[in-house]
Amino acid sequence: MIxxxxxxxxxxxxxxxxxxxxxxxxxxLDIRDIHKDYGSYQALKGVSLSVxxxxxxxxxxxxxxxxxxxxxxxxxxxxxxSGTISIDGRDMAGVPAAHRPTSMVxxxxxxxxxxxxxxxxxxxxxxxxxxxxxxxARVNEMLTLMQLKPIYLDRFPRALSGGEQQRVxxxxxxxxSPKLLLLDEPLSALDVKxxxxxxxxxxxLHRSVGVTFVHVTHxxxxxxxxxxxxxxxxxxxxxxxxxxADIYYRPADAFVAGxxxxxxxxxxEITSRAKGRVRYSAGSFDDASGELPEALVAEAAQGAALxxxxxxxxxxxxxxxxxxxxxxxxxxxxxxxxGTVQYRAHTSQGMDLAVEIQGTxxxxxxxxxxxxxxxxxxxxxxxxxxxx
Amino acid sequence: MEQGVxxxxxxxxxxxxxxxxxxxxxTCFVAPLVMTFLLTFxxxxxxxxxxxxxxxxxTDVFSKPHYWTILGHTxxxxxxxxxxxxxxAFPIAYGLATRFKTLENEIxxxxxxxxxxxxxxxxFGWVLFLDKKGAANYLLTGLGFPPEMVSFLFxxxxxxxxxxxxxxxxxxxxxxxxxxxxxxxxxFAAYDAGASKWRAHWEVTLPLCKPGIFAGSVLIFLLxxxxxxxxxxxxxxxxxxxxxxxxxxxxxxxxxxxxAALTFVLMVVSVFLVLLFSRVLxxxxxxxxx
Numbered sequence: 001m002i003x004x005x006x007x008x009x010x011x012x013x014x015x016x017x018x019x020x021x022x023x024x025x026x027x028x029l030d031i032r033d034i035h036k037d038y039g040s041y042q043a044l045k046g047v048s049l050s051v052x053x054x055x056x057x058x059x060x061x062x063x064x065x066x067x068x069x070x071x072x073x074x075x076x077x078x079x080x081x082s083g084t085i086s087i088d089g090r091d092m093a094g095v096p097a098a099h100r101p102t103s104m105v106x107x108x109x110x111x112x113x114x115x116x117x118x119x120x121x122x123x124x125x126x127x128x129x130x131x132x133x134x135x136x137a138r139v140n141e142m143l144t145l146m147q148l149k150p151i152y153l154d155r156f157p158r159a160l161s162g163g164e165q166q167r168v169x170x171x172x173x174x175x176x177s178p179k180l181l182l183l184d185e186p187l188s189a190l191d192v193k194x195x196x197x198x199x200x201x202x203x204x205l206h207r208s209v210g211v212t213f214v215h216v217t218h219x220x221x222x223x224x225x226x227x228x229x230x231x232x233x234x235x236x237x238x239x240x241x242x243x244x245a246d247i248y249y250r251p252a253d254a255f256v257a258g259x260x261x262x263x264x265x266x267x268x269e270i271t272s273r274a275k276g277r278v279r280y281s282a283g284s285f286d287d288a289s290g291e292l293p294e295a296l297v298a299e300a301a302q303g304a305a306l307x308x309x310x311x312x313x314x315x316x317x318x319x320x321x322x323x324x325x326x327x328x329x330x331x332x333x334x335x336x337x338x339g340t341v342q343y344r345a346h347t348s349q350g351m352d353l354a355v356e357i358q359g360t361x362x363x364x365x366x367x368x369x370x371x372x373x374x375x376x377x378x379x380x381x382x383x384x385x386x387x388x
Numbered sequence: 389m390e391q392g393v394x395x396x397x398x399x400x401x402x403x404x405x406x407x408x409x410x411x412x413x414x415t416c417f418v419a420p421l422v423m424t425f426l427l428t429f430x431x432x433x434x435x436x437x438x439x440x441x442x443x444x445x446x447t448d449v450f451s452k453p454h455y456w457t458i459l460g461h462t463x464x465x466x467x468x469x470x471x472x473x474x475x476x477a478f479p480i481a482y483g484l485a486t487r488f489k490t491l492e493n494e495i496x497x498x499x500x501x502x503x504x505x506x507x508x509x510x511x512f513g514w515v516l517f518l519d520k521k522g523a524a525n526y527l528l529t530g531l532g533f534p535p536e537m538v539s540f541l542f543x544x545x546x547x548x549x550x551x552x553x554x555x556x557x558x559x560x561x562x563x564x565x566x567x568x569x570x571x572x573x574x575x576f577a578a579y580d581a582g583a584s585k586w587r588a589h590w591e592v593t594l595p596l597c598k599p600g601i602f603a604g605s606v607l608i609f610l611l612x613x614x615x616x617x618x619x620x621x622x623x624x625x626x627x628x629x630x631x632x633x634x635x636x637x638x639x640x641x642x643x644x645x646x647x648a649a650l651t652f653v654l655m656v657v658s659v660f661l662v663l664l665f666s667r668v669l670x671x672x673x674x675x676x677x678x
Contacts, residue, residue, distance in 0.1 A: 077576050097579040110577035114595045123591075124581040176582065 034083035045236035058227035103178035109169040111157035118153040124176040142171040265306040285327040304385035311356035313379040323374030427648040462630040466612030477559035485567040502557040542624030550618035566600025
């Protein structure tokens, strides 16, 4: 079980690549109030987003949330219904995809099947009328950067493995030195092991070239691993934009909390907010009421709210142990997940809980067992209740 | 794939499985061909076939330029038809495959209808239209043009028009299928890489249509080499093409050995041209399933 020391704030493990970016310069990508309608269907309903030079930003959300649509607007494949997109301070309205300083890595890679690997990678330079010799030199440079073997150059893409094709696609996108690299779920079709390899590859690439990455994915773990900031979208809106730890520990609403990984949401009633303290009453766990520092409560949380407690923050306690919040529950299911064990437990208040405990815990639980579970207030976050 | 080919000769099970197909091919395709070939070494006298086994027919074929003029004329007509059909069909197929996606089923039904409507009917329809006193001239005169503007019925141009008209659906259909199967993202990837619309067309769409272009061309060429209806009805029989010559040799002149020889020459030349075309288009380049 992970017990985090200290108050909410910087998380104990560092998500965002470590490198400090220049926060003061003008954004490389500035999206203002973009709307996109397909007939009567509104795919984007007023999205604004500002991305800093060199940042790795992940757009995540369930399918149909508009993340790919947003990427297409940035790339210039489609025109927005209204709103503006500026790249490096230049308004992109009316600029076709061919003239934008962006480059896309497609979901199915879109490698040209009739061109060799060398022709594929060199294609953007060929279109820019770069001399043959220089193209060859740059292709070789890209090959080294992407750790591809030179023997692949004369092969056709379909003769390559999935991971190699991925590298070729990345090389083709990087060779024209774009200001923005747009990635449309390029890793989604790979098997888990290869995915992990390419994720760290992407991270390494991002660090070494310093290009701004906009990465669309529905895989949250991937977004957490790679991105400096995550932008959670749903039904054409941005729900939350923040650093991975922020999104994970301080989700804006129940949807983000649930999307970003399994969690427990206890209904609570906020009774008063004064002098930095928030009082609440709760019928969903054993303590009838309590008090929290304001820093642990979302500003929008009023009245009916939800207390977000991650499964790994709940631990088994003895009846005498002192914790801030406690609940009695009956264990219904046990799943062993390698290093940790996942439990499902049914509370006496009628809620189903997810609990995750380190496999080496001295207090394992059995199915059917009646247990005391507890968590500390410093680990929690209260977010607005009701359906978002 | 290559290992499979190497293995098949030694695999009795595979041979056994191939037997029905081999039998069918032999009896329906190879045997008639062989018989046609054997026929060229015989002679006819008094409308009777004589088993002579000599080269008289072949000497005849190679000594009379008349046959070769007709063959050349046939090939030129067929090639012209291929070229015109491709040029006309490409924009049509491209439009159908990309712009009218929502009408996909209707379009397929229409193209199929064009296939199954009887060619004889359509060809005679053109006679009514192109005749000196036909619909085209009637309409044009009505619009104030001088009389008999359209007067190319019973010329090679009319034959070509009929051929293009009857064979165009093959080009549209094969090109439509191959354009339709191109992943739209490849076009987007070309734009993204910096290509203009024309450049993306030239570098991506067209090369990826090669299988369709090849299939369509071969179909039209082979069908075009074999037309007899159009030269007869629209061309007025003034400049016969190979198919008509062969028919006459068999039916009117009852010279089967000569007919068989002419058939063979036409077939060999056509197959040679198709192979040449496939080499030119680079159909063997490993970008396509070869």
